[in-house]
Amino acid sequence: MEDYSHSLSQTKLNFSGDTPTDKSKEEVKIRPLLKWAGGKRWLVPHLEPLWQKHSKSRLVEPLCGGLAVTFGLRPNKALLNDVNPHLINFYNQVRSELGVDITMENSKESYYKNRQRFNDLVKEGKWKSKEAAQLFYYLNHTGYNGLCRFNSSGLFNVPFGRYKTINYATDFSDYTQLLKNWKFSSGDFSTLKIRQDDFIYVDPPYDVEFRQYSADGFTWQDQERVARWTAELSVPTVITNQATDRILKLYKKLGFSLRIVKVPRFINCVGTKRGPVNEVIGMKGV
Ligand SMILES: C[S@@+](CC[C@H](N)C(=O)[O-])C[C@H]1O[C@@H](n2cnc3c(N)ncnc32)[C@H](O)[C@@H]1O
Structure with a gap:
């Protein structure tokens, strides 16, 4: 997993908007909010020139994940969607001023207590709460490798991460x-309502061609579905993926x-043992 905490914390983002507030006049240092697999911060220099021509558009990221690209492109308007509802609840709660009032400790005991509490909230249907958002943040930082994994009942089941230190x-x-x-919205990418002033950046989980199982439950059929959906939009679109033979063909x-x-x-560091796999940027109407 890409650790972009160091570089992003050096990045100064301007809270740009038509009518800047006092806070937005300052340049504020932004650290990454979450650890997220597949973050494409490193790709931003390649995407920026494509986006610049459309920067007055609304940026739509139908599979937005950790927002590394959105933070990098800094749009004034954006629609950000992910199938993971807990991720989107976290962003929505941050939008409406999330504080920290749970105890965040980097210990095994604390981790499993908080994981149990998060899962209790899920079972009680209270996962759209501020408490669940804080717990999601805590689990993301304290769990193994920043993984976000749920069992078939929708309960978070990532083990303790054993990090030396964590700055919560x-x-x-x-x-x-x-x-x-x-x-922000949560659902399958295909449910989004696309407008004529949109610029779409699509970043599905990587195609892992030489494994039988799918990466993150995203099957080859999903790769075809998202690529077809993107290709049929009549607005500027960019799609990125691992440059496997079948992705290039598709x-x-x-x-x-x-x-x-x-x-x-x-x-x-993708463990294909086949050496480095390049990235492909697919473009239409940009
Ligand atoms: C590679 S990550 C995106 C990373 C992001 N571009 C960044 O730079 O931080 C892919 C995301 O797709 C989401 N996803 C998987 N299937 C989806 C679907 N059917 N609809 C919407 N999002 C989906 C996953 O939850 C994951 O967060």
Whole structure:
């Protein structure tokens, strides 16, 4: 998993908007909110020139994950969607001024107590709460490898992470204004209502061609479905993925112009034992 905490914490984001507030006049240092598999911060320099021509558009990320790209492109308007409802609850709660009033401790005992509490909230149907959002943040930082995994009953089942030290956030106020400019939704990408002033960036879980099982439950049929859905939109679109043979074939067949970029060494730890796999950027109407 990409650890982008160091570099993002160096990034200064301006809370841009048409009528800046006092807070938005300052440049505020933004640290990453969550650890998230598949973050594409490293790809931002390649995406920025494509986005710049459309930067007055609404940026739509139908599979938004950890928001590394959205933070990198800094749109004024955005629609950010993910199938993971707990992730979206967390962002929505940050938008409406999430504080920290649970105990965040990096110990096994505390972790399993908080995991149990989070799962109790899920069972009671109270997962759309501020408490669940704080617990989600805590579990994300304290659990094994920042994984986000649920059992078939929808209960979080990632084991304790054994990190030496963790710097937990004490509040999320630096993010509130930024996220307020953006809208969040949770569901399958295909449910989104796309507008004529949209620019779409699609970043599905990687295609892992040489494994029998699917990555994160995202099957080859899902890869085809998301690529087809993207190709049929009549607005500028960019789609990225691992440049496997079948992805290149699929994107080409659907009419995307393709650019291949080399994945930096520190990212490319995908265990295919087949050496580094490049990244493909598919573009339509950009
Ligand atoms: C590679 S990550 C996106 C990373 C993001 N672009 C970033 O740079 O931080 C892919 C995301 O797709 C989401 N996802 C998987 N299936 C989905 C679906 N059917 N509809 C919407 N989101 C989905 C996953 O939950 C995951 O967060």
